[in-house]
Amino acid sequence: MDTWLSNGFARSLTLGFMIACVCVGTAHAQAPSTCLDCHAALDPPLQVTQAQFSQDIHAQKGLTCASCHGGDPTKADMDAMSKAAGFRGKIQRNQIPELCGHCHSDGAFMRKYNPSLRTDQLAQYRTSVHGKRLLQGDTKVAVCIDCHGVHDLRPASDSRSKISPLNVAETCSRCHSDAKYMQGYGIPTDQYAKYKSSVHHEAMTVRGDLSAPTCSTCHGNHGATPPGVDSVRNVCANCHVFQAQMYDKSTHKPAFQSAGLPGCVVCHGNHDVSFPTDAKLGTGPEAVCMRCHKPGDTCDQARAKMLLDLTQLDNAFKSADRVLTAAESSGMEVSGARTEQDQARDSLTKARVTIHSFQTELVEQDIQEGLKITAKTQAEGQAALAERDRRRRGLGLSLGIILAVLLGLRLYIRQIENNSHNVETAELHR
Amino acid sequence: MVADSNPQSKPARRRIIQVLLGGGLLGSFASFIYPVLRYLVPPPVAELGGDQVIAGKIAELKPNSAKIFRFGSRPGLLIRNSDGSYRALSATCTHLGCIVQYHGDVQEIWCACHNGFYDLNGRNVSGPPPRPLEVYEVHLQGDDVLVSRKREA
Amino acid sequence: MTLFAAMRNWIEERFNWADLTAPLREKAVPAHDLSYWYFLGGITLFLFGIQVCTGILLLLYYRPSATEAFESVQYIMTRVQFGWLVRSIHSWAANLMIFTAFCHMFSVLFLGAYRKPREMTWITGMLLLFLAMGFGFSGYLLPWNTLAFFATKVGTEITGQVPVIGHGLKVFLRGGEDVTGATLTRFFGFHVALLPGLTTLLLLTHIALVQYFGMSVPPAVEARWKALPSEARHIKFFPNFFLRELMAWYIALGVLGALAAILPWELGTKADPFAPAPAGIRPEWYFMFMFQTLKKIPAKVWFADGDVLGIMAFGVAGILWVLLPFFDPAGDKRGRKLVLGAGMFALSYIIAMTIYGYMAK
Numbered sequence: 001m002d003t004w005l006s007n008g009f010a011r012s013l014t015l016g017f018m019i020a021c022v023c024v025g026t027a028h029a030q031a032p033s034t035c036l037d038c039h040a041a042l043d044p045p046l047q048v049t050q051a052q053f054s055q056d057i058h059a060q061k062g063l064t065c066a067s068c069h070g071g072d073p074t075k076a077d078m079d080a081m082s083k084a085a086g087f088r089g090k091i092q093r094n095q096i097p098e099l100c101g102h103c104h105s106d107g108a109f110m111r112k113y114n115p116s117l118r119t120d121q122l123a124q125y126r127t128s129v130h131g132k133r134l135l136q137g138d139t140k141v142a143v144c145i146d147c148h149g150v151h152d153l154r155p156a157s158d159s160r161s162k163i164s165p166l167n168v169a170e171t172c173s174r175c176h177s178d179a180k181y182m183q184g185y186g187i188p189t190d191q192y193a194k195y196k197s198s199v200h201h202e203a204m205t206v207r208g209d210l211s212a213p214t215c216s217t218c219h220g221n222h223g224a225t226p227p228g229v230d231s232v233r234n235v236c237a238n239c240h241v242f243q244a245q246m247y248d249k250s251t252h253k254p255a256f257q258s259a260g261l262p263g264c265v266v267c268h269g270n271h272d273v274s275f276p277t278d279a280k281l282g283t284g285p286e287a288v289c290m291r292c293h294k295p296g297d298t299c300d301q302a303r304a305k306m307l308l309d310l311t312q313l314d315n316a317f318k319s320a321d322r323v324l325t326a327a328e329s330s331g332m333e334v335s336g337a338r339t340e341q342d343q344a345r346d347s348l349t350k351a352r353v354t355i356h357s358f359q360t361e362l363v364e365q366d367i368q369e370g371l372k373i374t375a376k377t378q379a380e381g382q383a384a385l386a387e388r389d390r391r392r393r394g395l396g397l398s399l400g401i402i403l404a405v406l407l408g409l410r411l412y413i414r415q416i417e418n419n420s421h422n423v424e425t426a427e428l429h430r
Numbered sequence: 431m432v433a434d435s436n437p438q439s440k441p442a443r444r445r446i447i448q449v450l451l452g453g454g455l456l457g458s459f460a461s462f463i464y465p466v467l468r469y470l471v472p473p474p475v476a477e478l479g480g481d482q483v484i485a486g487k488i489a490e491l492k493p494n495s496a497k498i499f500r501f502g503s504r505p506g507l508l509i510r511n512s513d514g515s516y517r518a519l520s521a522t523c524t525h526l527g528c529i530v531q532y533h534g535d536v537q538e539i540w541c542a543c544h545n546g547f548y549d550l551n552g553r554n555v556s557g558p559p560p561r562p563l564e565v566y567e568v569h570l571q572g573d574d575v576l577v578s579r580k581r582e583a
Numbered sequence: 584m585t586l587f588a589a590m591r592n593w594i595e596e597r598f599n600w601a602d603l604t605a606p607l608r609e610k611a612v613p614a615h616d617l618s619y620w621y622f623l624g625g626i627t628l629f630l631f632g633i634q635v636c637t638g639i640l641l642l643l644y645y646r647p648s649a650t651e652a653f654e655s656v657q658y659i660m661t662r663v664q665f666g667w668l669v670r671s672i673h674s675w676a677a678n679l680m681i682f683t684a685f686c687h688m689f690s691v692l693f694l695g696a697y698r699k700p701r702e703m704t705w706i707t708g709m710l711l712l713f714l715a716m717g718f719g720f721s722g723y724l725l726p727w728n729t730l731a732f733f734a735t736k737v738g739t740e741i742t743g744q745v746p747v748i749g750h751g752l753k754v755f756l757r758g759g760e761d762v763t764g765a766t767l768t769r770f771f772g773f774h775v776a777l778l779p780g781l782t783t784l785l786l787l788t789h790i791a792l793v794q795y796f797g798m799s800v801p802p803a804v805e806a807r808w809k810a811l812p813s814e815a816r817h818i819k820f821f822p823n824f825f826l827r828e829l830m831a832w833y834i835a836l837g838v839l840g841a842l843a844a845i846l847p848w849e850l851g852t853k854a855d856p857f858a859p860a861p862a863g864i865r866p867e868w869y870f871m872f873m874f875q876t877l878k879k880i881p882a883k884v885w886f887a888d889g890d891v892l893g894i895m896a897f898g899v900a901g902i903l904w905v906l907l908p909f910f911d912p913a914g915d916k917r918g919r920k921l922v923l924g925a926g927m928f929a930l931s932y933i934i935a936m937t938i939y940g941y942m943a944k
Contacts, residue, residue, distance in 0.1 A: 211557070331847030408455075411450065465665035
């Protein structure tokens with residue numbers, strides 16, 4: 001096969017023939033394909049059912065089995081698999097990228113189907129770890145069909161597709177979490193497990209945020225390669241812009257660069273990025289600063305100051321929240337203060353972003369902004385509670401007056417009924 | 431209570447009852463009338479602030495700039511276009527709720543949290559935001575810029 | 584001459600005050616163990632008076648449009664001086680009034696005050712009860728919050744299931760096919776104009792009839808007093824009974840004030856017609872027994888639709904209830920037993936289904 005394809009003439013012949021098949025296939029998009037007549041009844045791995053293939057996007061666009069495998073789909077039985085008609089049988093794994101690329105890298109061709117589809121997948125693939133290793137003869141690495149599927153290939157927008165954002169991590173993990181399969185490559189196999197514990201995974205699966213990062217977001221899909229030490233910051237910065245900008249201006253950037261440390265990952269991890277709490281700035285097990293810095297040095301002091309500020313605002317926020325909840329549960333209306341609390345929370349979020357500048361004065365600024373707001377909401381909550389107490393005192397007063405009236409009436413009734421005799425008064429209270 | 435047997439205590443008892451009843455009735459009427467009278471006085475702020483707010487003054491914004499204003503319980507973004515007209519949208523990013531900002535140089539609305547972009551019609555054009563921003567109606571009334579939600583039937 | 588005496592003189596010179604007030608001065612209320620039940624009608628009237636007053640006050644600030652209703656109630660609760668008090672009293676008194684109206688109706692039933700010659704009093708009273716529930720239903724929507732919006736939707740949906748006229752009735756109530764701002768405007772019109780007008784007419788009739796016939800005496804007491812005339816006791820309405828009634832009214836005021844200050848009425852969240860219905864929509868407690876019944880009737884009973892059957896049943900029951908006095912003509916022991924039995928059944932059913940409705944999720 002290899003020699004056949006290395007011959008330029010043979011190649012163009014095959015290509016020409018395949019294109020002809022495609023044209024024929026397209027023209028006869030609804031024409032019966034005899035291949036499935038037998039192959040639907042066979043056992044895997046030869047089995048391809050009509051149900052499967054009807055889901056395939058290539059089939060829906062009018063391609064047939066012969067488009068990739070060659071042969072003559074109009075003939076019945078084994079005649080269909082004639083070598084004369086260009087039948088290739090099972091495609092070798094190391095030829096799959098080229099096979100797919102024949103169409104998918106051809107801009108003029110792909111334009112006929114979807115002009116906005118990219119056509120650089122094969123070129124990207126060749127830069128990837130998978131692509132490079134495939135060229136060296138490693139057929140265990142992923143090729144097109146491993147991720148995209150083959151006979152029931154769905155577009156990425158289909159949520160059942162193996163490459164839909166919701167499913168990408170699982171698709172990658174089929175190899176990358178299989179310790180036996182990955183033996184000899186010298187890379188860990190716990191990425192998927194770690195990713196599942198991350199806040200990015202939670203965003204996607206729990207909050208349904210399809211824009212949350214998955215494996216391909218940071219590693220690339222066709223050009224899948226772990227980001228280099230220098231480029232981690234760039235990758236994260238695609239979404240986390242402010243943090244990256246502050247990091248750039250901070251002392252950590254040159255320090256990490258000269259130490260060959262991969263930026264964000266040092267403190268936040270890569271696959272198991274967890275929701276960052278203020279404990280990261282602390283001294284406990286989650287603390288990151290003290291992994292490098294020494295207790296008592298200026299950085300430690302800065303850390304302590306930032307943590308103090310954050311805790312202060314957090315406490316102020318929670319305290320105001322408690323007062324407002326108490327006011328609300330006694331029936332006072334404090335929706336205005338609640339809105340301002342949202343702004344205070346935004347200040348806290350902003351301050352936590354500003355940490356990445358590693359300058360206490362900047363963090364302090366954001367904290368002070370927030371504290372001004374929480375002071376206001378706290379006061380509003382207290383005012384609501386005071387108003388509630390005022391109302392209750394007013395109620396007490398009016399109840400007192402009512403009691404006085406009731407008592408007065410009682411006595412008055414007694415008085416007039418004991419004295420007057422012009423009416424028979426039957427005691428209503430016995 | 432013991433029945434009236436002592437003639438001497440009668441006038442005194444009568445006085446007590448008179449005071450109690452009379453004073454009580456008067457007091458109770460006062461405690462009804464007083465709140466009603468206070469209620470009748472209109473409060474200083476007459477606007478409800480619900481579906482319509484004054485977002486700012488006409489001279490406040492320069493062309494191609496914007497400000498955040500409070501619309502009910504949520505923030506809104508008032509933009510003054512380069513030609514001097516106004517537009518207003520919700521300022522709550524539809525991704526995770528951060529407050530968006532206006533970038534005059536590219537005339538787009540940007541969310542700093544995760545780099546989301548909206549065009550001037552509120553449509554989410556790039557980044558994580560899944561839905562467009564709600565667009566409000568803007569009217570000019572004298573010196574004020576009035577922003578209101580789109581009317582329903 | 585004191586000012587008071589001078590004013591009295593002035594009126595007596597122009598009006599035959601003595602004759603005019605004679606019935607009032609001579610009015611006597613039968614005094615027996617069950618006389619306390621006589622208070623209920625007066626308390627219901629008193630609460631209605633409170634509703635009119637607080638309602639008028641609320642009218643000064645409320646805005647009946649979908650875009651402003653909720654905000655105007657919020658405004659009343661937060662910005663208007665004592666607005667929280669007026670609004671909470673209005674909401675609580677509404678519920679209390681309907682409760683006392685029901686108690687009044689049942690006490691009249693059990694004490695036999697509907698009997699000849701007071702049939703018209705009962706009929707006007709029943710109509711007033713229906714009007715009171717109409718007040719409750721229409722008023723509930725006015726703050727335009729989520730709970731009210733969906734409760735109204737469900738409630739009007741149910742009226743739509745009445746055979747023949749159901750759809751027309753529903754469209755009439757809603758001001759269209761769906762519950763919209765038009766419904767709000769319409770309910771506002773019902774609540775502040777139509778229903779008060781009808782109620783005023785019926786109320787005047789009802790009170791006039793009560794004055795005309797005087798207070799009825801329960802059958803057992805009547806029998807005893809007939810046998811032993813010396814046992815019969817009456818107290819003058821003015822001032823004796825009136826003063827006692829005044830005490831009851833002041834107690835009611837105290838209860839209302841306490842409820843308004845300690846358990847203020849909720850504002851809720853503004854209604855969003857496009858949001859999905861929240862879980863646990865239910866009507867106010869006075870409709871709960873009907874609502875729960877409809878929920879529990881199976882979808883199909885023989886050939887008929889379960890809901891329609893339920894609605895028809897309640898309709899027929901309502902009509903029969905209005906005509907109750909005619910089931911107990913004078914001197915008919917069986918008739919009295921029938922009415923008492925029906926009363927016991929109705930009371931227990933209402934209480935049981937109301938509790939059931941609140942317990943079930």
